Amino acid sequence: MLLSKSEGKEFLLMGNQAIARGALEAGVSVAAGYPGTPSSEIIENLASVAPEADLYVEWSVNEKVSLEVAAAGSFAGLRSLCVMKQNGVNVASDFLLHLVLSGTRGGMVLIPCDDPGAISSVNEGESRYFARLMEIPLLEPGDFQEAKDMTKWAFSLSEELGNVVMLRSVTRLSHASGNVKLGALNRTKPAAKFNFSGNLLDAKTGPVITAPVPFRHTQQQGKLKKAAALFETSPFNRYEGPENPELLIITSSACYLYSREALRVLDTEKRAGILKLGTTWPLPPELLKKHLAAAEKVLIVEEVLPFLEENIKILAMENIDSIGKIKFFGKNDGTLPSVNEMNPDYVIKAISSILNIPYTGMPEEYEKSGQILSFTKSPNRELTFCPGCPHRASYWSINRALTLNGENGFVCGDIGCYTMAILPAGFGTIKTAHSMGSGTGVASGFGKLKSFGMNQPVVSVCGDSTFFHAGMPALVNAVHNNSDMLLVILDNSGTAMTGFQPHPGIPSGAAGNELPSVDIEGICRSIGAKTFTADPFNVAETEKKVLEIIENERGPRVLIMRQGCALSPEKKGKKKYNVSVDSNICKGSDCGCNRLCTRVFRCPGLVCDSATGKAMIDEIICAGCGVCADICPSGAIKRSEVAL
C-alpha cells in the first residue's frame, strides 16, 4: 500500500501510515527520528520501504540529532522529514531555534506526535507552542485523509516559504485508522548537493547560518506573514453550518471529529457551526474575522492547552471594531478542561450548557456506578513488567542491595519501560523520574552533596537507548566532577518500550541494514568511570555486586546489567526453562514465605491459588526466564532447561 500506484484507490490506513504515504507522495528522500509513542510507526513504515523507494531513513541517537540529520537533507536540496513525540521537540528545540533562522532549502517537515492524556507518556506536553515560539507554520490534520494530504502539502509549503513546517499529530489520529484515498506516487531519486559558495545573505546558495540575526529574523517573519496569506484560502480550513450560527465552534485536529459528533448528538447542526482549522499558526486573519463577525458566542475546542483560544482572542481583540463583542467559551473560563484528552462528552456538555439544551446523557448515578464497577470489578491489570522482563530482576537486586546497605540509598530514574519501578512492579525503587537521561544528571548532583552531610548512596538507572540519547553527557559530567554515584545501565539490547527500534549500540539500522555498533561499556570506561557488568537474571550475584560497588567503591561508577528484553525478537516465544511449583514444598501464605513470589516479586507468570494460598505457574504467560526459582526461599520453584 505505501508504494501503491493506484491513485484514487481507498485504503484503510492508520494515521501514521497516512502520514508516511503523504511524505512518499511528496517525494521525501530523507527521514530521521527518535522512537517515541505515538510517533514511531511513521519512521518504521518509511524504513520498511526505504530500499525500494530510494529513501534514507534512520533512527537517530536523539531528537536533536534527528532534526540535524533531516536538515542536512534539506540543505542539500532534498525533501526531508523529521519525526518525534511531543517531548522530543524540547530536546530538538535548541537546533530548531537556529534552523528557523537560517531557513531551509529542500522541503522540510517536522512532525511531532502529541499524547494528550499521556496515554503512553509521562507528560502531556504541547508541541504547538513551539511553532509560535519558533515562528514557523503549524498544520493540524483533522482526519486520516488530511493526515496524508497535509503532509504532502507541507513539503511544498516549506519550499515555498524556505523554512521548516511543523505538522502536529495526536495519539487518536496517529494510532487510529480510517479510509484514505491515495494520491499519485512518482518516486524519483533527486541528486543531493549542498551549495555554499553564493552570497552570504543568499538563502539558496550561500552558507546556511543564522547571522546576521536581525536580517534573517526579519526574513523569517516575512515568511510567516506569507504563510498567513496562503492559509486564507487553504482547503484545510473549512466552515460547516448556518450562515449566522448561534454558536461558532472553532476547532482543529481530532477535536473536529468530537465537535461534529457533539452537534449531531444534540441535533444542533442548524444552530451551531464549526470552523475547522487545519492551519493553526499563524492564523489566517481574514478568514477568522469573517467568521467571528458572524457569531456572538464562540466555543474553542482543542487539546490540551488553550493555544488556539489565546491566539484567537488576541486576534478578536485587535479587531474588535469590525468583529464586535464576543463571548468566548473554552478552557480559560473552565467550560472545557485544560488537561487530559478531549472527548465528545466534554463537548456535548459544553454546548448544551452554552445553548441551554437539556442533555441528560447518562444519569449521573449510572455513570458513577459504572466508574466504580469498572474500577472494582474489572480484573486487576496493574501496570507491570512483562513476564521474563530483566528489569524486574534488576530492581529486585538493586532494591535488596540498597536495603542491606541500610543507609537510605535511592535510585534516580528517567524515561523507559524501567520507569515503572516507581510502582510496585519495580518495588518502588525509583525515587525521582523526569526526562531522558535526567536520572543520571540528577544523581551526578546528589553525588556532590557529601559536604552537606548527605551520606545516602546515590544510584541512577538508564536504559541502553536512553544512555546514548541523553545519559552520556550526564555521565561525562559525573566523571568530570568526580561525583559519588553509581549509574546502572539497564541494557536490554534495544529501544524496547517503543517497539525494538535499534539504537547506536545495536549493529543494525532502521531498515534492518547492517551497521557498526557502539560499545556502551567501552564508552563508559573511556569517559573515565569504573565499569562493572552483571547478568540481572543471576539475582544473587547481581545483588552482591551492587552491594559491593555501593559499599566498597567511590566516585563515578557504572554497572551494566545486560539481559535482552523478554519481547525481543530473539527471545519472544522461546522459553529457556520449563518452570513449575512443587506444591508440597511451597509455603504459600504461611509464615516463612507469605507468598513472596506472587505478592512481592509479582511476575505475571506466577499466580496464587486462592484456595490454598500456594503458587502456580501460568504456563501460557510464563516466559521461562527461570528467575523465580532463585527468589523462592523454599526451593519450591523448579526449573529445567528446555532442550533446544
Place this chain on the structure above:
Amino acid sequence: MQVKGSKEIRAGVLDSGLCTGCGACVSLCPYYATHKGKTVMHFSCTREEGRCHAHCPRAEVNLDRISSQFFGEEYSASPFGSYINIHSARAGDKAGVSGFQTAGTVSALIKFALEKGYIDSAVLTKNEEGFGVPFVIDNPGDVEKASGSRYSVSPTVKGVNDAINSGRRKIGAVGTPCQTLAVAQLRGNPLKQEGFTDPIALSIGLFCTWALTASDFTALMKSMGDISTIRKLDIPPPPASSMEIETGNKSYIIPLDDIRKLIPEACSYCHDMTAEFADISVGVYEGKTKQNIAIIRTERGRKIFEEAVNAGYLETEKIPEEAIAPLAAASMNKKKKGLGKLAGANLINSETGHTVIRMKKSTLESILKGGASCC
C-alpha cells in the same frame, strides 16, 4: 503473650532503636536480612502473626512464662535469675582449647558436649572481616575457630535458625543474653507448630553489659590497621577502664569512654546481664583473670558441666560468697536501668501499642525500687 507480625517489628523494634541485631528473625523467611551487624527488612510482609515477632527478644517477652517453662517458677527479682549453683571454672588440659577470651570454659563445654554427643552441632560466632557472624559447626575440632569474644552486635541466632532449617535437632547454642532470650523464646514453640521438639540441647549464655555497633566498631578497628592481625581484644574487669587490643606487633589501649560511644541505643534497654534463660551462663571472674564464673541453671546444664569436670575438660573451684557480690551488684544495676528505661517508655506490660516485656507488676516494682546493690 500476643504474637503479632512484621509490621509491629518494623515499627516497634527496627525503627525504634530497640533491635539488638540478634538475628532471631533472620533465616525464618525472605523478609529479614542481616548485613554488617544490622538487621533490615526487605519489602514487607502482611502476616498478622509470625515467628519474627514470636522469637524477637524485644517484642512481647513474657518473663514469667519463660521462667516457668524452664525453671518451674515465676521470674523473680533476684540478681542472677534462677540457678542451681555458681562455680569458678576454666578449661582443663583435656579440653585442649586455646584462643579463648577469658578462661575457655565456653569452648571447653561446647567441645565436650559435641564429643560426647550431648549436642550434634553448635552455633558459635566467628569473626569475618571484623564482623561477628554465626558459625554452625558439627565438628569439635572447629570450636577454636570461634573462640574469643566479638564485642560487636552479631546476628548469632540466625545461625540457630540455619541449623534448624538444615535439620539439626541437638544444637548447642552460645549467645549473649539477648540472643539467649530469643533462643529461649523459640524453644517454647510460640506458634504451636505441630510435631515441634526443642531443637536446643544446650544453651550457653555469656555475661554481657553491652555490645558495640558493628559497623562503627569495625571502622574503629580498621583505623588502627589491618584487622586480620588482631590477636587479642579484651575489656579487663574494673577498676581498669579501657579496651586492650593486641595486633601482630603492637598493642593499643582505648579508653572505655571512647568505646562506650559506640554502644547502640538498643543495649540501654537491656536488663539481663547473666543470660538468665540459659542452661549455663559464663562470664568474667572479676579479679581473677584466669577464671570464669559459671552459673549453672538447669539439670541438664549441671549434668554436662559436672561430667566435663570429671573428664578433665573443666577445672573448677568453689567460689566464696563475697566473690560474686560485685557481679550481683552489677547485674541488679543493669536490671534496674534496663527495666527502668523500658518502663519509662511505656514498653512494659503496655495495654496498647508495642510491649517489650511482660512480667508481674510486683516483681517489676521490687526491682525498680531496690537499691543498686542487693542481696
